[in-house]
Amino acid sequence: MRNFMQVMVDAVALGSLLALVALAIGLVFGVMRLINFAQGDYITIGAYALVVPTASLTPALFIGALPVPLMVAGVLMVVVLLALATERVAFRPLRNSDPATLLISSFAVSYFLQHLVMLLHTGRPKSVGIGQALTTPIEILGLRVPGIQVVTMAVTAALLIALVLFLKRTPMGIQMRAAAENFQMARLLGVPANRVIAVAFVISGLLGGTVSLLLIVQTGTLDIRMGLMPVIFAFFATVIGGMGSLAGAALGGFLVGVASVLLQSYLPEGLRPFRDAFVFGLVIVILLVRPKGLIVIGAARERV
Amino acid sequence: MLDISELTVRYGKLTALEKTDIRVDEGEAVFVVGPNGAGKSTLLKTVAGLLRPAGGRIAFEGQSIAGGAPERLCRRGLALVPEGRHIFRTLTVEENLLVGMMIRRDRAAVQDDLEQILGLFPILRERFRGVAGNLSGGEQQQLAIARALLQRPRLLMIDEPSLGLAPLVIDQVYASLKELNATGLTLLVVEQSTARVLDLATRVYVLRGGKVVLSDTAEALASGDAMEEAYFGYAGQADA
Ligand SMILES: Nc1ncnc2c1ncn2[C@@H]1O[C@H](COP(=O)(O)OP(=O)(O)OP(=O)(O)O)[C@@H](O)[C@H]1O
Ligand SMILES: [Mg+2]
Numbered sequence: 253m254r255n256f257m258q259v260m261v262d263a264v265a266l267g268s269l270l271a272l273v274a275l276a277i278g279l280v281f282g283v284m285r286l287i288n289f290a291q292g293d294y295i296t297i298g299a300y301a302l303v304v305p306t307a308s309l310t311p312a313l314f315i316g317a318l319p320v321p322l323m324v325a326g327v328l329m330v331v332v333l334l335a336l337a338t339e340r341v342a343f344r345p346l347r348n349s350d351p352a353t354l355l356i357s358s359f360a361v362s363y364f365l366q367h368l369v370m371l372l373h374t375g376r377p378k379s380v381g382i383g384q385a386l387t388t389p390i391e392i393l394g395l396r397v398p399g400i401q402v403v404t405m406a407v408t409a410a411l412l413i414a415l416v417l418f419l420k421r422t423p424m425g426i427q428m429r430a431a432a433e434n435f436q437m438a439r440l441l442g443v444p445a446n447r448v449i450a451v452a453f454v455i456s457g458l459l460g461g462t463v464s465l466l467l468i469v470q471t472g473t474l475d476i477r478m479g480l481m482p483v484i485f486a487f488f489a490t491v492i493g494g495m496g497s498l499a500g501a502a503l504g505g506f507l508v509g510v511a512s513v514l515l516q517s518y519l520p521e522g523l524r525p526f527r528d529a530f531v532f533g534l535v536i537v538i539l540l541v542r543p544k545g546l547i548v549i550g551a552a553r554e555r556v
Numbered sequence: 557m558l559d560i561s562e563l564t565v566r567y568g569k570l571t572a573l574e575k576t577d578i579r580v581d582e583g584e585a586v587f588v589v590g591p592n593g594a595g596k597s598t599l600l601k602t603v604a605g606l607l608r609p610a611g612g613r614i615a616f617e618g619q620s621i622a623g624g625a626p627e628r629l630c631r632r633g634l635a636l637v638p639e640g641r642h643i644f645r646t647l648t649v650e651e652n653l654l655v656g657m658m659i660r661r662d663r664a665a666v667q668d669d670l671e672q673i674l675g676l677f678p679i680l681r682e683r684f685r686g687v688a689g690n691l692s693g694g695e696q697q698q699l700a701i702a703r704a705l706l707q708r709p710r711l712l713m714i715d716e717p718s719l720g721l722a723p724l725v726i727d728q729v730y731a732s733l734k735e736l737n738a739t740g741l742t743l744l745v746v747e748q749s750t751a752r753v754l755d756l757a758t759r760v761y762v763l764r765g766g767k768v769v770l771s772d773t774a775e776a777l778a779s780g781d782a783m784e785e786a787y788f789g790y791a792g793q794a795d796a
Contacts, residue, residue: 423658430644430655437642439626440604440635441707442659 257395259517260510265401267509268408271502272463273486274493275415276456278501282432283452284347286354287487290338291460292479293365298331298464299474303380305372316382323382328461335457336450338365344449369476383469400469407462412502415455419498424451432496485512488535494545503546508535557582557742558603558711563612565595565602572598574766575612580711585733585743587753589787590763596746597639599763600713603744604636605629616711631659635709639716639746641700645689649680649699652688656703666706673702676732694725701729705736712736713744718752730756750787754778762786 273291280288302316302323315326342361346354386403389396419425424447431438431448439445467478486501489508493500511534515527523530538546558580565573573595580586590596601607603614605626614622621629626636644652653670660666674681677698683691688699697717704712717733718726734756737743747753753760754774762770762783770786777783 423654426647426651426654427658429647430651433644433646434642436606436626437638437644438655440606440630440638441655441703442627442630443655444627445625 258397259513261395261397261401262517263510263513264506265404265509266513267506268404269463269466269505270482270486270489270509271505272408272411272459273482274489274501274505274508275412275498276459277483277486278490278493278496278498279428279452280456281490282496282498283428283435283449284343284354285351286343286358287351287490288343288456289355289358289483289487290361290365291456291486292483293362293369294331294335294457294460295464295467295479295482296369296476297334297365298327298461299380299468299478300369300373301327301330301464302382302468303373303378303474307374309376309378311373311378311380313380313382316380320383324465327465328458331461331464332454332457334365335453335460339450339453344446347445347449366476373474373476375476378474379472380468380474381472382465384472386469387472398470400466404466404470407466411459411462415498418455424448428452485509485531488532492535492538492542492545494547497545497547500545500547557584557617558744559613559615560599560603561613563599563602563614564610565598565607566610571610572766573602576763576766576768578761578768578771580742580744582710582742583737583740584758585737585745585756586759586761587757588744588746588761588763589748589750589753589783591787592748593765594763595766596748596763597715598766600636600715600744600746601638603713604634604638630707630709633708633710635704635707635712637700637704637712637714637717639719641693641696643688643691643696643699643703645687647688648685649683649688649691650685652699652703653680653706656706659707665708669706669708673705676735677702694721694728697721697725697729698732701732705741709741711742711744713746715746716748717745718747718749726752750783753783764789 276291277288280286302314303311304314315323315330318326338361342357343354346357383400386399388399390399390402392402419429427438427443428448428451431443435445463482468474485508486505489504490501492507493502493504508531512527512531515530516524519527519530560576560578563573563576564571576599578588578599588596588599598607602609605624608623612622613620616632616634621632644655657666679695680699680702683695688696691699701714717729721729730752733743737756754777757774759771759773760777760783761768770782772782
């Protein structure tokens, strides 16, 4: 039982992380029908920004050397600026293209960013020790839980609440929901298209930078592909959650995270290497049962 | 107020509007009628900034607006209620109206306007906190018009206000439009059917195949079949 609880904590912590990534993807998809695979590279670059670009495998700290509040702010700023830059350069000119074109351009951006990191930092994994104090377990109700998992869950909960309040209570949030449902109509009513999209990218950057930090404390390893798995899992999360529904994206993120940890822990030893295949299989089953995802919102994208 | 001259709009190779001239003076209720595919929606979308004209001029209050972005044009006093209404279904009635008020800077007057408009469309007050997707078709049409009115436009364009509505509801919508026009709001309304046009119109254009085939005052059209004849092509011709 204790062991099961421990596994559940792992599961929820990973689910939280994926929920954050899925929200970032879902938000941008909402306002411009772009599935932004470069979200993974935002995460990677946020993490790499912690260290000085060298070929060394144990690089000196850069933003990571700053006091914690400044370090957090620094990473978030790097990722937000990166998200805004990709929007401006790569996605805005394609604003009116079909989703397939946008998707391909996001692959191109992702590929470009990956190679940029490789150029600056080489492609080999590096180790970096940030926030090691957080990896020591703390006792909660007789469970020994790594502090970082508690932090991950708390941060996710806080961000979820903040995002809901933003979307429901602020003028910009309401405009963003309107634009997500019907972009043209929103523009007709004076919703500033460029600003709404930029804000969506800023939020995706904030979420991405948060994931960079949480991930790097957990693993202590920098890898140019570190953002890839989270983003693929989060993509499936948004699909099973119901493309276009943010609540669905968050829920999907939790489900995918929980499923993958449970499979990792309870699959027979020999099958564990194929865990991801099982997760994807599960996604397919969910989509067979509910083709539109778990949470179905009104008409996908209406055109005026 | 609105002066459209030689307006040409294309979708790829298809020419939807060709050298169209339309004028709307302050305080008027101008109707553009025509059969399916005549180019009526294209006309309104182009004026509102959703489509770029291939040629011609659009002037609003003396200034050229052709090709302007919709979010700018609505700040200048143009509002469009598009065909099919396009309310935000996942937002509440209140939030839909809020989006309409977003461009207003005169915060105090907005509240008064909201009260007045909820008086004009009482059903919206009843369903204020409900999700707009649950409204009936007629209620959605009222919400779409109310939302546009809250922008306090000087020119309100409506694409087929009677589409899909029961006769009684059309009466209501037309009655409220008439009231708004009487209080000074300029209207440019597109309709497919000529049935009720003369109840409200000051002037009428008949559009066929992307061209204006008739334009006259409502008074002149009231006596005679000129409007129907233009609408259907030559009287008695079978292509209608
Ligand atoms: N997005 C589009 N792409 C290509 N052709 C279009 C597009 N929208 C309209 N058209 C064509 O342009 C012409 C005019 O269309 P428009 O929608 O303006 O007609 P309408 O007068 O509003 O008709 P209705 O009464 O059916 O609403 C039609 O032939 C239509 O097929
Ligand atoms: Mg039309």
